[in-house]
Amino acid sequence: MMDTEHKTIIDPEIVKSTLEHKNISDLGHSTIREVVTIVNEIEERTGEKFIRMEMGVPSLPPCPIGVEAEIEALKNGVASKYSMLEGVPTFKSEASRFVKAFMNIDVDPAGCIPTNGSMQGSYALFMGVSKIWPQKDTILFIDPGFPVQKIQLEVLDIKHETFDVFHYRGEKLKDKLESYLAKGNICAIVYSNPNNPTWICFHEDELETIGNLANQYDTIVIEDLAYFGMDFRTDISIPYKPPYQPTVARYTDNFALLISSSKVFSYAGQRLGTLCISNKLFNSYFESLKIRFGKANFGRVIVGRLLYSLSAGASHSAQYAIAAMYKAACDGKFNIVKEVKEYGIRARLMKELFVKYGFSIIYDMDIDTPIADGFYFTIGYPGFTGGELLERLLCYGISAIALKNTGSEKEGLRACVSHTEQSRFPILEERLKLFAQSLH
Known part of the structure; x- marks a missing residue:
C-alpha cells in the first residue's frame, strides 16, 4: 500500500480506481496497450503529464x-x-x-x-x-x-x-x-x-x-x-x-x-x-x-x-x-545511424538518474561488457515485483511495462526512452526523488 504521509504526483486512490475500472488486478501481466489506456485515463482525470516509458514509439521527426x-x-x-x-x-x-x-x-x-x-x-x-x-x-x-x-x-x-x-x-x-x-x-x-x-x-x-x-x-x-x-x-x-x-x-x-x-x-x-x-x-x-x-x-x-x-x-x-x-x-545521402543516436544519449542519462535514486539495471551486462545505451533499458527496485513497482511509479507520474510480460525470468520493468526528451529530465529526477523518499 502507498504511504499517504509522503507526497505523490498522482493520488494513489485515482491509480487504484483506474485499475479497478480497467479490471486490472496485476500490472505485472498487463499488455503494453493496456498500460497505455491506464495512463491515458489517469492523465485525463488529473491533467498531469506522465514520464511515459511504456510504449516503444519513435519521437523523432520522420525522415x-x-x-x-x-x-x-x-x-x-x-x-x-x-x-x-x-x-x-x-x-x-x-x-x-x-x-x-x-x-x-x-x-x-x-x-x-x-x-x-x-x-x-x-x-x-x-x-x-x-x-x-x-x-x-x-x-x-x-x-x-x-x-x-x-x-x-x-x-x-x-x-x-x-x-x-x-x-x-x-x-x-x-x-x-x-x-x-x-x-x-x-x-x-x-x-x-x-x-x-x-x-x-x-x-x-x-x-x-x-x-x-x-x-x-x-x-x-x-x-x-x-x-x-x-x-x-x-x-x-x-x-x-x-x-x-x-x-x-x-x-x-x-x-x-x-x-x-x-x-x-x-x-x-x-x-x-x-x-x-x-x-x-x-x-x-x-x-x-x-x-x-x-x-x-x-x-x-x-x-x-x-x-x-x-x-x-x-x-x-x-x-x-x-x-x-x-x-x-x-547512395550515402542519408546517415541511418546519426539520425537516431539521440536515443542512446537519453538512455545513458536516464539510467544514471534511476541508479542515483536506488534502482538497479536488471539486464546490465552484454556477456562481458556493460549493456549498450539504446531505445530500451530495464530497471528494478529491491523488494518490488514488476507489477508492484509499476503501480507505485504510476503514483509518481512514471509509466513502463513489466518484464514478466516479455518472457523474462526477472522482476522489473522495461523502460523506453523515446518519449522523454532531455528537457523533461529535471521532472523525471524530481519524481524519482519523491519516490525514493517515500521508501525511507
Missing part, C-alpha cells in the same frame, strides 16, 4: 526524404490504386540493395516484400512456418522479447516455448538451444537483435551458433530487426563497407528478416515494414503447404495466400517513401 517521396507518389495518384501484393518494383529493388549495403547479404528483390508493419510480417510467417512440417508445431522464442508476438500465436493457436537467454550467452547458448531443437518439434526460432526489452546484442559467434543449429535441425530463423543499426557501439552507417548489421543470415539460408521502418526512419505511422525471405527459403517446395494452402512454394504461400488474406497489399504511397529512404541510405 524528410521519405515524406517528400510519399507526397510525390500521392500527387501522382497512387492513393486511388491498389498496390501489387508483392510490392512495387522500386521498393523491392531498393530493399534488396539495402540489405546488401548494410548487412552484406544477398536477397533477391522477389524475396523483399512490403508488409503493414513488421507485426503483419511475423503474423504471416507464423502461419506459414507452423504448417511446413506436421511434426514441428512449436515456435521457440529466445527471450526476453516483444510480447505481442506471443499474443499473435495465442490468436493463431500455435504452440510456443521460450527461455530467458541472459544466463545462456556465448558458448552456453548452443547446448540450451539444442535441448529444445533435439525434441524435433521446433519449426522456427524467433529473437530480436538488438533485443527488445533488454538491449542485449548477439555476438557473431552466437549468431553463428543459431545459424548452424538451424541448418542441422532444419529450422527457420525469424530475425526481428526492429532496431536496425541501433547498437550505437558500432556505426554501420557507411553503405557497402564493414562493419555491417549483425545477422544470422551469414550462417544459414533458413532465414526470414523483419525490418521495421518505425525506429531507424521514424516512420512508424505509415505502418510499412519489409519482410526479407532468403532466396533458398522463398523458392523452397513443401508438399504440406500445398495440401494446406493449395501452393507448395513458400514464397508464394506467404505472399499469395497469407498476406493476401490479411490485407491484399501494403500501403501504396508508403512503399515509395521507404524505397526513397533505402535508396538515399545506399
